[in-house]
Amino acid sequence: MNEKLPVSFNREIILELYQRLMNAYGPQNWWPADSDFEVMVGAVLTQNTAWKNVERAIANLKHENKLRIEEIIKLPDTALAELIRPSGYFNVKTRRLKNLCHWVQSVGGIDKLYEMGTIEFRDSLLAVNGVGPETADDILLYAFNRPVFVIDTYTRRLLSSLGLVNGDETYESLQNKFEACLDSDYQVFNEYHALIVRHAKQKCNRTGECDHCLVERPFN
DNA sequence: ACCCAGGGTCATA
DNA sequence: TATGACCATGGG
16 A cells, blocks of 8 residues: 555646746746737737747837737738738738737727626637637736636646646646646736746756756656 | 747648 | 648747
């Protein structure tokens, strides 16, 4: 008896992982943006794209005073595409940004979003062409402080590396697991995901004692 | 020269 | 429902 049980996805493990990440990297202060709308734009622009490239695109929009809903809608597709060019997929993202802006207008403007229930908010976002689960949750969590846990490829990679998942789990399945393990606190959700991204960027020196290794060491 | 980056949609079987 | 193709820039 007293044999070691296989590590499973439970509250204790998820809390310890959070502590490891926090100890290694400290608070990340996400999402870097000057406005809620900027978070929404950034969430679309960063799809499968390095954040550094998104920063350039957003800087272009700011410099031309186009980081506003009406301005983006007004802008011809070719002009908008040119401004966001550095973030890649610029034709696709031009369409997606406009879809998102039209959607905001259709619900009566940004102010109406603060009054919307989180479930309805999420479903409504997902109905916008170009907004998938991660983009929707980025917006819900980082622009509107809603307690939804963001899942991304880094999250899957980390969990897989720790042997906590098989890799065949759906987005919502993983999200549900996290949300079931944690108190529904948007500040923790915010920090947790930011820390996972921070960890993904951490280089491993293979000594077993770097921050990367300390975070990913086996659980007892 | 190749691979990846804070995804998502669409056509096809 | 489940793959595969496609979108495109910039840095390692």
